[in-house]
Amino acid sequence: MPQRAATIVGGGIGGLAAAIALHRRGWRVEVLERAPEFTEIGAGISLWPNALRALEVLGLADAVRALGAAEATGGVRDRQGRWLSRTDNAELTRRFGHPLVVLHRADLLRALTEALPADSLRSGSEVSALRDDDRGAIVEHGGGESRADLVIGADGLRSVVRRALWPAAAGPRYAGYTAWRMVTEPLAAPPAEGAAIWGRGERFGYTALPGGRMYCFATASLPAGTVSGTSEHAELLRRFGSWPDPVPALLAAVPVDAVLRHDLYDLPPLPTFARGRVALLGDAAHAMTPNLGQGACQALEDAVTLAHCLDGTPDVTAALHSYDLLRRPRTQAVARRSARLGTVAQLSWPPAALLRDMAARLTPARATLRSMTPVLGWTPPGAAVTR
Template sequence: MPQRAATIVGGGIGGLATALALHRRGWRVEVLERAPEFTEIGAGISLWPNALHALKALGLADAVLALGAVETTGGMRDLRGRWLSRTDNAEVARRFSHPLVVLHRADLLRVLADALPADCLRPDAEVSAVRDPQHRPVVEHRGGESRADLVVGADGLRSAVRRTLWPTAAGPRYAGYAGWRTITAPLAQPPAEGAVTWGRGERFGFTALPGGRMYCFGTASVPEGGTDTKSPYAELLRRFGSWPDPIPALLAAVPADAVLRHDLYDLPPLPSFVHGRVALLGDAAHAMTPNLGQGACQALEDAVTLAHCLDGTGDIEAGLRSYDLLRRPRTQAVTRRSARLGTIGQLSWPPAVLLRDTAARLTPMRATLRSMTPVLDWTAPGDPAAR
């Protein structure tokens, strides 16, 4: 079979993982990234066992584990700092064969990029359109045009590929709340365990990173396009500076210029992730809110599944149909589940908050772990451990 060529639009986690999965199966790959370099300005990222299974299939699980911090315990608290529920992440690792690991997004992106030949990475190549999807698609970009046997749109929430080839699809929908993300400076005594504190229309979470740093995130129900974007750190302090310990100390250790603030969105379900020889992947296909920590995890699953479906077949369209059948139901279910959890977490009416917190306190840990199984119990297609 002659060497096949793939153009990947988007040099984020999903795009680079897809390029690597195809490259290792003999494809000639090209990754088009609109930014001037392949990097990530984000904060922390949680990789659950399903993501580690995908990284294992890419041969990178050990490298990623070496850069991250394994979270062993965590849970949810109320506004008085009392535990509502605890999660034994050691049991998560036992049940699903991998731990929950937290690291900086830039570290994960670097591991993926370093595993690819440098000459296949094309920064400063913003894509404007895709033509001829049914035959040998052509991608128009800042550097000219690229023709390939396969095009993968991994270009995020506001995907140019999706906009071009799925013109009637609904656009991103605002979740009703914004998110703040940041990383503290190294702490002499970082908290021993992570937690998410539920308030009224607000939440604040923290978890450990290597080197004594903590990844912190907050959410608040605010109108879309909020007015606090000029000073995200001041807004974070105003909202959460008096919350239960250790939140005030964590915020005191945050550099004032190191807070990212974004409105949060998900994507209404698409009827297909495939159009001819073009496939959507990651946020371009199924952007989801961060409540389950599954956005990047699902993109990694997408990448190894797509490569598996195309492996050993000259019929690219048939391989893409298999990819769509495998990935669309699962990712859209995870998107719905994340949205439901966000709705619960953002409750603000006091009686509803009381009911939510009471239900969380009365739910046994084993029931919580059982509820996580449909999301975490995934292994890469073709893995001998696959069930």
């Protein structure tokens, strides 16, 4: 069989993972990234056991784990700082084979780019048009035109590929809350445990990164497009500066100009992730809220599943149909679950928030962990089931 070619639109985590999976199967790959360089402007990222299982397929699990920190314990606290639920990472590792690993997004992206030939990475290549005809799939971009046996749209929430081939699909929808993300400077005595603190229409979370730094995030229920009257750092101090320890100390350790803010969106369910020789992957297919920490994890699952479906058949269209059947029900179910959790965590009416906290406090930790099995227990297609 002659060497097959794939063009991946989008140089984020999912697109690079798909390129690695195909490259290692003998495909000629090119990754088109509209930004001037392959980098990640972000903060921390959580990689759950299912993501590490996908990285094992790519041969990168050990390297990525070495870049991150495994959270020992974590859980949810209330506005007064009392624990509502706790998760033992040792039990999570025993049950699912891997710990929860947290690392900086830029470090993960670097590990992925280094696993690909340098000449396959084309930055500054913004896609302007896409068509799929009898001669193959053709992508027009800033560097010219690319013809491929397969095109993967991994270009995020506002995907150009999705708009080109799914023009009638509904656009992203606002989740009802905005989010801040930040990384502290190294701390002399970082918190021993991570946590998400649930308030009323607000949340603040933190977890350890290597080198004594902490990754922090916060949310607030606000209309889309709300602009802070001051700097984002000052807005965080106003909202969360009096929250329970260690929140004030964490905010004090965040550089004033290092706070990222984004309104949160998800994507209404698509009827298919594949059309002809074109497939959608990651946020372009199933953008979800970050409440389960599964956005990048599901993109990594997508990548190895897509490559598996392409094994052993020259029929790209049939392979993409199989990919759609495997990935669409699962990812859309995870997205719904994440949205539900966000709705509960953002409750602002005091009686409802009180009932939420009571329910969380009364739920056994083992039951919480067991409920995550449908998400974290994923096994790569073709792999032996060991649990």
